[in-house]
Amino acid sequence: MFLDKFDPLKGQMVQILDEEGNHKEDLLPKELTPEVVKGLYEKILFVRLTNERVLKLQRQGRMGTFASIRGQEACQIGSEYAIEKSDWIVPAFREHGAIWAHGVPMDKVLLYWRGNEEGSHIPDGVNVLPPSIPVGSQMLHAVGLSWAAKMRGEKQIAVTYFGDGATSEGDFHEAMNFAGVFKTPTIFICQNNQYAISVPRSNQTASKTLAQKAIAYNMPGVLVDGNDLFAMYAVTKEAADRARRGDGATLIEAYTYRLDDHTTSDDSTKYRQKSEVESWVPRDPMTRLQKYLTKVKIWNQKYEDELKEKFTKEIDTIVEKIESAPDQTLEQLFGYTYAQMTPQQQKQLEYVHSIEAARATATEGGTNG
Secondary structure, rough: OHHHHHHHHOOOEEOOOOOOOEEOOOOOOOOOOOOHHHHHHHHHHHHHHHHHHHHHHHHHHOOOOOOOOOHHHHHHHHHOOOOOOEEEOOOOOOOHHHHOOOOOOOOHHHHHHHHOHHOOOOOOOEEEEOOOOOOOOHHHHHHHOOOOHHHHHOOOOOOEEEEEHHHOHHHHHHHHHHHHHHHOOOEEEEEEEOEEOEEEHHHOOOOOOOHHHHEEEEEEEOEEEEOOOEEEEEHHHHHHHHHHOOOEEEEEEEEEOOOOOOOOOOHHOOOOHHHHHHHHHHHHHHHHHHHHHHOOOOOOOOHHHHHHHHHHHHHHHHHHHOOOOOOHHHHHHHOOOOOOOOHHHHHHHHHHHHHHHHHHHHHHHHHHH
């Protein structure tokens, strides 16, 4: 329905839930009942509160560089809810919401941002790859996973997330081309948050939309209001059903906004105006969900306060857990790149151990002296 009727060349955008909490009844999937939406809202709130805590921890020197997702939660929670737990999620570095919703414990997510290798150790049975820092490289991995599933005759699909800046990378076009030729069951979700660090989307491409890039690879491309939980779920669900039928890949451009700096090492005031950021605040996905839930008599301030108190306690426990976690070992630093360590890695590890031993001997000698 959405993939056929919304033309990205005309700039047509899928929106079901507007900024005032009103929804288009004829487009709302019947499975998104008020109770289901309530549960999804609670997930978004938990992610938002965790995000806020991590930013504070980073400023206190208790967390490494961090990429905030404030304002992009509906894009991730809505799309993840539309797929099966057996499907793969292949993230970039700003997908904390999606990978947590798909089964990665939040303590693992935060350990990753503390620089602890244990944070990249995904639990067995959770089909998520570790975050990809090089821009755009993960899209090729998603195509490979979904192609393998297709070759095995399985109904498993792969969803990969990336930013608008990644569409300027060669990896994006290689992945899209391969997916188009071999009709792989892949969903490409571009979180167009308007900036690739400091480079505005207008400087990334001359295309009217990013979604229209799908046309060159003979797959559907659709522009979606990325701050609309309902639209993100509905379009991703249609793309997932299409992929499982064997009809190939889909490109979804989630039109959203990065309310915070690119990362905690960035200062976005250097390249965008405060008025621009403020203009996006009313479009916040949490705000419009609160308005919707108020209309269906679920949300009120008491409910919100109780949720925040509950989630704050849970986050306190998570923070205590990660800060008491043992430091990573040298073996962990070397041991997770390949299934088995290469001879070169073995030599490097032995070399580092020899340096440590020499330092320990020198320290001991100095102490004895």
